[in-house]
Amino acid sequence: MMMEGKRLLGCLLIALLLGGCERGDYANEAARRGILLLGNGSDPKALDPHLVASVGDSNVMRALFEGLVAYHPEDDTKLEPGVAEHWESNADHTEWTFRLRRNARWSNGDPVTARDFLYSYQRILEPGLASPYASMLYILKGGKEYNEGTLTDFSGVGVRAPDEFTLVCTLALPAAYFPQVVKHTSWLPVHRGTIERFGKMTDRFTRWQRPGNHVSNGAFQLRSWRIHHSVVVDRNPFYWDAEKVRIREIRFFPYDTYTEARAFLGNRLHYTYTLPAELIHQSDGVRADWLHLEPYYGSYFYRFNVERPPFNNPKVRRALALAIDRRAIVTSVTRANQEPAYGFTPPSEGGYVPPNLLRFDPDQARALLVEAGYPGGKDFPGFALIINTSEAHRAIAEAMQDMWRRHLGITSVRIENREWGTFQSQVIKQDYDAARAGWIADYLDPSTFLDLWRKGDSNNNTGWSHPDYDRLLAEAAVQPTDAARFAKLREAESILLTELPVLPLYWYTRTYWLRPEVKNWKPLLLDNHNYKYIRLEP
Structure with a gap:
């Protein structure tokens, strides 16, 4: 009966989304013109790679900029040359030398040099920029x-440019995986002349990010940015590999979950950033080859x-964690093949297995709450779960709220929606009780999850x-092998899962609709698509 009810809800939702929706030929016509239409979740915080942090922001940055190493179109474990043609390290992986291609250009025609990367790395590390x-x-x-601020001379930082096309990075510790790290948005270069035309190195959100001023070095360049409407990029004629770029233009739309589903069903998008849970297994009115x-x-x-x-009080945090039935959340609420998270770090193909110290144990949770001084939830202080506005996040928060009420007798939990910018600001200022969070790996290594909880990160x-x-x-x-390194990381994660400053719920899956005319959009563990390889075949 429950599954039938959910199927009915999905049918009703499809009907509502299609109601009054013009099903024109917009997406098909766009495909014929080489224009890719992407849902992207929210407006970018900035068009400056050193000021962004979200996945949606990074999607736009990948179109506009290219780092030393790029994302491989089919396999996240492989490395794709970007501005660097090749690279090598010393024996213990503490020094990496990148040889830059001589034909890389900015969108204004200027050459991309090692000094651009040197300037960019100094900029993101400048305390005054306050890069996230x-x-x-x-x-x-x-x-x-x-x-x-304890080192004030940037020449003491481990990066130098011995010539225009050589960049040498000296690391604080050995890292055989360093080329994976430099694919990340934070390592992208910016154009010094443009930055300083509109302000100082550390000035934030200046006019350099506006159309007509913006200079980038990726396969695409900025054409327009209309808040609450779209970011539009088109082909960069100066890009070193421009002949490979098949798409003429990309439009990123900051639609919420239901708006983008409606737009997709109305033939106004090629791709949805995500999907409402009610539509994941919905077949009526939905083509089977759309769902991924x-x-x-x-x-x-x-x-x-x-x-x-x-x-x-760690006992309170553990009680709340043990009272959550993660299996019920992924089977009855999210329903997108997620795995319940009994550790924090997802298992990886590289061999890391998290300690998985969590479980659903309401009896132990109640006992811990008694030890913490709140038997049966009596006198437990009221608190708020803050979420960025989303029906999916609200449904999960409501499930947690209900589990704490049923298993612990805690009835004082409020759920508070926040617009994305306000939500981010509260979290950064640590102005919250408990806050929804998600972490997508910056690179394929467990350290990207565990480094988050270092002091001062x-x-x-x-x-x-x-x-x-x-x-x-x-x-x-500093361990010589991955096996030895992973053993230390498991010990660290065991401390995290004992102290529980965070409450893991599940490990993600990517769930979206994609039109079949979009080609070379491959499944990727990090979901970082290299747009120059995408094709449209209407």
Whole structure:
């Protein structure tokens, strides 16, 4: 009966989405003209790679910019040359040398040089810029110290340009996976002349990001940016590999989940950023070849502000975690083939297996709540779960709220929606009780999940730290083999899962609709598509 009810709900939702919806030939005509129409979830925070942090922002950055190493079109474990034609390291992987191609150009025709990368890495590490992703460059020798202000001379940071087309990176610790790291948005270059035409190196959100001013080095260049409407990029004629670029234009639309589903059904999108849970297994009015359910290297969880009572008590945090039936959430609420997360880090093809210390154990949860001084939930302080506005996030929060009420007697939980920008601001300022969160790996390694919870990491935002945790991460970084490194990381994750400043819920899948005329859009664990390889065949 429950599944039949959900099927009926999906049918009704399809009918509502199609109601009054013009099913014209817009997407087909766009495909014929070489224009790719993408749902992208929300407006980008910026068009500056050093100021963005979300997945949607990164989607736009990948179209506009190219780093030393690019994303492979079919396999995230492989490396695709970007501005660097090739690279090599010393024996212990602490020094990496990148040889840049001489025909790389900015969208204004200027050559892309090693000095552009040197300038860009200094810029993102400048304390005055307050980049949300500066910590990604802490892997460079002296990077952390420069960003924190204890090192004031950038020449002490492990990056140098011995000539126009050679960049040498010296790392704080060995990292055989470093070429995977530099694919990330935070390592993208910016054009110095353009940045400084409109302000200082550390000025944020200046006019350089506007159409007509923006200069980039990727396969596409900025044509327009209309807030709450779209970002439009078209082919960069100066891109070094322009002959391979088949799409003439990409339009990114900041639609919410239901708006983009309606747009897709109305033939106004080629791709949806995600899907409402009610439509994932819906067949009426939906073509079978639209639906894609794919593995995704990411974790969905909640943060606790451990500096606020009652979350400053680890017993409270553990009680709340043990009272959650994750299996029920993924089978009855999200229903997109997600795996319940009994650890924080997803299992990886590289061999890392998380400790998985969590379980559904309401009896133990109730006992811990008694020890914390709240028997049967009595006198438990009221608190808010904040979510960025989304029906999917609300449904999960409501399921958690209900489980805490039924299993622990806690009735004082509020669910509060926030617009995305407000939500981000509250989390960064640590102005919350418990906040929805998700983390998609920056690169294919468990360290990208566990480094988040180091003391002082810009993405921590919980108030939690543990000296043994930080020590184990440091020890992991210098291990000679992945097996030894993973063993240290498992020890660190065991501390995280005992202390629980975060409450893991499930490991992601990618769930979306894609029209069959979009070609070379392959399943990728990081979902970072290299747009120059995408084709449209109407």
